[in-house]
Amino acid sequence: MTLLAIDTATEVLALALCRDGSVLAEASIDAGRSHLELLLPQVQRMLDENGMSITDVRGLAVGVGPGTFSGLRVGIATARALSQALEAPLAGFSTLEALALELTRNDPANTSPVVMPLIDAKRGQVFAQLFRKSGAGDVTAISGILCLDPEDLVRGLPEITTEPVRAGGNGAISYRDRLAGSAQLELLDAEQPANQVRASWHLRAIHDGISFEPRQLLSVIPVYVREPDADKTILLRKREPWLK
Numbered sequence: 484m485t486l487l488a489i490d491t492a493t494e495v496l497a498l499a500l501c502r503d504g505s506v507l508a509e510a511s512i513d514a515g516r517s518h519l520e521l522l523l524p525q526v527q528r529m530l531d532e533n534g535m536s537i538t539d540v541r542g543l544a545v546g547v548g549p550g551t552f553s554g555l556r557v558g559i560a561t562a563r564a565l566s567q568a569l570e571a572p573l574a575g576f577s578t579l580e581a582l583a584l585e586l587t588r589n590d591p592a593n594t595s596p597v598v599m600p601l602i603d604a605k606r607g608q609v610f611a612q613l614f615r616k617s618g619a620g621d622v623t624a625i626s627g628i629l630c631l632d633p634e635d636l637v638r639g640l641p642e643i644t645t646e647p648v649r650a651g652g653n654g655a656i657s658y659r660d661r662l663a664g665s666a667q668l669e670l671l672d673a674e675q676p677a678n679q680v681r682a683s684w685h686l687r688a689i690h691d692g693i694s695f696e697p698r699q700l701l702s703v704i705p706v707y708v709r710e711p712d713a714d715k716t717i718l719l720r721k722r723e724p725w726l727k
Contacts, residue, residue, distance in 0.1 A: 599614070
């Protein structure tokens, strides 16, 4: 069974192609704000390089965030459209959990029992969630999804766990200077690949025996956490019409 995984929650366009449990190809492309222009051409390129066509894809997994609003909409809308056109099953997977799994895999010395992926939420904030490592390289969430200023996150960490916490992701890079004062945090070096989302983790969401059902198109929804910047601006202008 050939599966395609997509994540557009961050500035990185992450793709993975899998057949019968083996990852054939992966891509992590710094797309910035160009997910819409790059996504389908990159999918086609990956298929071409493996001698396949889009009709060979029999299942799709997509990152549901949290992350950038426009990026999430592009990835999820594309995955829904492909699922419907191909009548291939569709499943969503947490972008934060994918980052947590990568942080766990990237810690062979097992220095920290708890990992915390951080995604840049803009407005000076991060999306974060704490996970405890479990057997066979898996993770279990020990907090909900947080959206906080880095300083508030650091202050609140001991209320969730007093153990060392391994942290990474683009949020850890963007706000490193505001996080570095915490003795509890082990921040991944900025150049480490584990700071980027790997779409291959999303393939866990597709299990044997899953079949296409139209309701899957509506059950896979983005995790926004807070209102979009654009919506906030529209509401503000309605209340304060003189603002430009």
